[in-house]
Amino acid sequence: MSESDVMKAIENLRHGGGGRRLNVGAALQFVRQSVFASSSGSRGLEGVPQILILLTTKPSTDDMRSPALALKDHKIVSVGVGVGSVNFSDLEMVVFEPGFIYKVVRFSELPSIRSNLVAALNLIKDATESTSDLTVQQDSPQRDIVFLVDGSDETLSGFPYIKSFIKQVVETLNVGENGDQISVVQYSSDPQMHFSFNTYSDLQDILTTVEQLKHKGGGPLNTGAALEYVRTNTFAESSGSRHKEGVPQILILLSGGASQDEVKSIAAALKQDQVVAFCVGTKNSDLLELQTIAHVPSYAFALRQFEDIGRIYKQLVSFVKRVPRQTGSKPRTVFGKLITYLPTLLRQSVSLFSVASHASTQLASWLLSYLPACSFFFC
Missing domain, CATH: 3.40.50.410 (von Willebrand factor, type A domain)
Structure with a gap:
């Protein structure tokens, strides 16, 4: 035919x-x-x-x-x-x-x-x-990875699972000054940086700090503002970003609801800056919104609740570890x-x-x- x-x-x-x-x-x-x-x-x-x-x-x-x-x-x-x-x-x-x-x-x-x-x-x-x-591209021995965590009232019950997931992912990485760098930002109506890339170079320090994180609470959920904050403040040389050295800039968004502000323009800006975004959302999230933010739609993961987050752990880590030093053409949103x-x-x-x-x-x-x-x- x-x-x-x-x-x-x-x-x-x-x-x-x-x-x-x-x-x-x-x-x-x-x-x-x-x-x-x-x-x-x-x-x-x-x-x-x-x-x-x-x-x-x-x-x-x-x-x-x-x-x-x-x-x-x-x-x-x-x-x-x-x-x-x-x-x-x-x-x-x-x-x-x-x-x-x-x-x-x-x-x-x-x-x-x-x-x-x-x-x-x-x-x-x-x-x-x-x-x-x-x-299938060559992976990088170094990565700058930001975990952007929804800390609104919607995620209170799932927050322990979010912290456990972050620790699971970090434990698979090669954390160090010449290896992978980690930053964690929590947000609801406004963002709060818990630590930047240049705060910790020791794996155990990161794991301890993540375990001690307190749920932020509040609302409304302004994901657009949080993405803009991460783009301009966390993925910055002053925070330890190595983007000018060609180190992959990776964002992992963990969201429990739909954003109350606009995200399309900032999502496009992140892609323009060659930030590779992965998104994990629950049933209360807007899947189309997450796919807009994600570097490619298949980098948006949908769960019923954060209690189920462990089942996507291996696939997400596999994707993260394969992000190359140089990204290709920018995907359409x-x-x-x-x-x-x-x-x-x-x-x-x-x-x-x-x-x-x-x-x-x-x-x-x-x-x-x-x-x-x-x-x-x-x-």
Whole structure:
């Protein structure tokens, strides 16, 4: 099937007929057994990446856990796109990694995530082919890392887990004057620097100070102001930053809620300054906001609560350790009824790939409600 054939097939998609029940679990099982199969044209046995993009709008009415685990067991990398009142835990269960979730408020905003979605798909492809995770550049022996911690009232119960997570990450690093440097800033309505890069060069001093941190409290949560503070004050030579020496400047944002001030412009400024941002947020956070702040959307991790933060620890550390001394081109940031806008998103995405019977990329599409229906298979 050529690219033009795929485009026509997408254009001719018809709505599945609706229904009261949305059986995502059954659809996932159908896709794994019937679409990602050699008989349908799948090239999984040849080592070609198998990628699923799930677009859904509301909670599933059947069990998803077993089908979702089966997809992971079969090395099918799932990306979740949720619209409106979608159940976040459903997406979290399905996606291959926490950073592979995208959420928009309205269907009309689906095309706005196209560039970031395609970037994530290309990262998956590169990772599968290189077998070296999602970043394949040479890592750096030195890093300047800032932990920017939400200290508002929302994070009081999760604060011990936040501190434990920071200590876990720091313990994996090579802390020292000629190695990794650490700074911690806590914020709610305003930021407070607990220590800068040039405060401590001993690992135990950092761990002790983190353990003794007190929750700041208060509100509203002004993440934009905190990001600006970190950019101008923490990532500064006077605070020990080595950015002029080419040392990677890394920000790890831990947020428990949506910002009450504007973040887009400062997020763009951080990227302009080549600060590589990672974001970890809970269910009360704005995922789209976190993906805007993150260096790339897959560097935004979504959790239900900070008690679960330990499960992303290894992946985040892996990403952090692979940040190179020189970053590449600056990524684009995220700005925003299904059958009306889905074809546009699919057509735009398809146009960026090499699609043909023997090309590097093949596509399949299906619709689901009560029962899944395949629109076309790999061919």
